[in-house]
Amino acid sequence: MATRALVVGGTGGIGYAIACRIASESKSSTVIISGRNKPQEIPHANMEFRPLDASSMRCIKQYTDAYKLAPEGGKDRSLDLLVLTQGILTMAGRTETPEGIDRKMALHYYGRQLLIRELLPVLKDDAKVLVVLDGVRGGPPNKLNWDDLDLKRSYGLGSAANHCISMNDAMVQAYAARQQQQEGGPRRHFVHAYPGVVQTNIASSLPWYLRPAAQAVSHLLAVSADTCAEHMIRGTRECAAAGEKEGRFWSCIDDKGRLVASKPAWGEEQMNKIEEHTWKVIDDAINKTLPS
Template structure:
């Protein structure tokens, strides 16, 4: 199957394995965007484009350039950027915590920037599939979130780090290549399932299986999260 993919953060580990699996189909094309270029690029149809993925301003610049390029249509957007660290809060030059910029705000900005272009080029593309690689199993339900501290400024603790490390330990039980295979296979299978059910999203595990009993957020919670997200992103763009 021919796939036009943008893999953000795909310079090593699961992200790089996903990029290589897509590029193994000779008719497909893959762009990897991250800080550093991979040590080796095994396929001629993989292109590297540098991007500071924690910067909202540079994400804007990169996506605007991508949208005006001749390869502007996409089938798959894969977001794998992130870090595992035991350090505390560390702000970027845009006054956003670096970990939050990588794991959440930057990902949301990329999706928001690229989706309108997909719709404008509908004659080339019907659906953009977005694969967010982090943890589809865990996450607090809306009732247990601290809605007054979504940026985790007042309540950041090592317990959050511990939860992230548990996710990492689970992922280490599966090789990056096997995980990439599972995720891409699961993505294709689950996407077809949720489309038939009229849904727009689902959560899968490292084996590509559907995570059962995931609580869907209501319109009120989604609006709160969206308002918070774009307030932080817009402030970051102002501070850039």
């Protein structure tokens, strides 16, 4: 079955493995991979690379605006699958982008939400959106600092992880809820996935004294990126099919692609607050006057 997919963060690691697996399923598929640097190898003829700095809200807006322009020759740009895997492993404290957002949170949360929002018009009615971060450990709302959701005043590595994970949880539910409010609307399925420990080169970004321990853990516990990709794709498809029968259009899945059935539902007021915060931070960043 032909699939048109966009994989952001698809130039390495899990994202690259997901892109390659989708491309290999059908020669009729089209897979766009986007990230900062073009991979050394693009192994399938139906894969293409488009550069994107996914830490910049302004770059993301320019990228999505260009994507949505009427294509030459009437080529359909509607997407069956949007996959968001961009991220960074760092032990540094709050490190702001020129737009005033912590780089880790820009990659793991804000940029992902902007990509979804801006690409909704080109997502097919039965499209699937896969956010790969941690669909298992997202805590209840009381884990959030509601007075400092972007952690300008209370940043820590643990709090940044909790906020990105939990707010992604809330947003996949919010997208599904807004969709269900439209009578006869689309049936897109939004998935937040936990990939587990995966064999990638991301540990190379750690300080030198932490790399041996990270490599040892990877050797003992990690699965290959291709195995992880198989679990993520299968889990997304299975949850989407089961969810449609149940009238549920969001899922969280674990590292084997299994539904996390115990995830709590977020309240309407909580989702509203997170949405309002998210779009304010993002739109302020887009409209920010940057130093020349």
